[in-house]
Amino acid sequence: MTRNARLILDIINQSNDHLTADALYLKMKEEGNHISLATVYNNLNKLCDQGLVRRVSVEGQPDRYDHTEKHDHLVCSRCGKLTDYRFPDLTAILHEQSGVDILSYDLQVRYLCPECRAREKETKK
Ligand SMILES: [Zn+2]
Ligand SMILES: [Zn+2]
Structure with a gap:
């Protein structure tokens, strides 16, 4: 390297x-x-x-x-900020549902981050 x-x-x-x-x-x-x-x-x-x-x-x-290191991401729909989050491993469930062997999966959960949520409340007042 x-x-x-x-x-x-x-x-x-x-x-x-x-x-x-x-x-x-x-x-x-x-x-x-x-x-x-x-x-x-x-x-x-x-x-x-x-x-x-x-x-x-x-x-x-x-x-x-x-x-x-294995982890998932919460993605803010407004500002795009990524926050690390560890959801329970879904490999077994995905395998069971699909019947295929899962090599890996990518989970991106959309939400509004606390800052954007606060800003949203401000502008609605
Ligand atoms: Zn945000
Ligand atoms: Zn990350």
């Missing part, structure tokens, strides 16, 4: 912020690394291919990058 790949992996593993490639690029530069955005993308693609980083795609938003 290259030094850049290792640094990017470390940032992702130490963060709970679901960073975009742009945000990772800025973080790398802040920490004094000379790197281009294209290199960040290349490394992210490799890390995802190797299964070391999880790519989280939400429609209409830039991809975000996450650590690979």
